């Protein structure tokens with residue numbers, strides 16, 4: 001069974017870029033406790049980012065990275081590192097890198113830098129190429145969910161669902177249908193419906209279906 005072992009965060013939200021904070025996950029459960037604003041959500045955001053490559057909602061302009069103004073720097077380099085065990089029992093390492101630069105006028109410029117997906121025992125962190133599977137972010141985005149044995153949609157909408165997105169089950173029918181289709185993989189990559197899946201059954205049982213009236 002897949003498992004998360006350790007998460008290292010540097011330069012994300014309130015986690016500054018001067019030190020690395022390490023969170024270890026224990027079996028069967030790890031409880032994250034802290035005051036408001038202490039960084040509990042940030043830990044989940046980092047897990048989602050490490051596994052899917054998706055940054056939290058409303059952070060497009062670089063708000064996910066520690067604010068350079070607070071760091072008193074022009075540029076902040078951020079890193080999220082996750083050690084995990086794949087569904088087949090292999091110890092893996094995923095590293096994602098970001099940087100944010102304060103613009104001369106105002107605002108931020110964010111860059112996504114090369115990542116690493118590697119075997120945890122291959123010394124990729126020390127620069128060794130042994131055991132490195134990919135350094136391309138797009139490949140990490142598809143490979144990591146596969147290694148965990150969970151679809152990207154389930155990681156995004158269920159396991160690491162952001163608190164700002166957690167009301168999606170109450171969304172309007174078309175949004176809800178799309179979410180269920182993604183989660184149950186009801187559409188092929190070409191967008192055509194696959195076999196009858198739970199989402200299709202859900203759609204049939206919940207959405208009003210207009211039937212032509214019969215002439216008697």
Ligand SMILES: Nc1ncnc2c1ncn2[C@@H]1O[C@H](COP(=O)(O)OP(=O)(O)OP(=O)(O)O)[C@@H](O)[C@H]1O
Nearest residue numbers: 013014035036037038039040041042063065066067
């Ligand atoms: N870009 C940023 N740079 C620096 N600090 C930031 C940045 N973005 C958010 N923060 C700070 O990081 C913290 C975010 O904390 P987070 O939401 O993870 O806390 P939490 O423990 O989940 O809080 P709550 O219990 O209220 O949900 C806040 O204190 C916020 O001010």
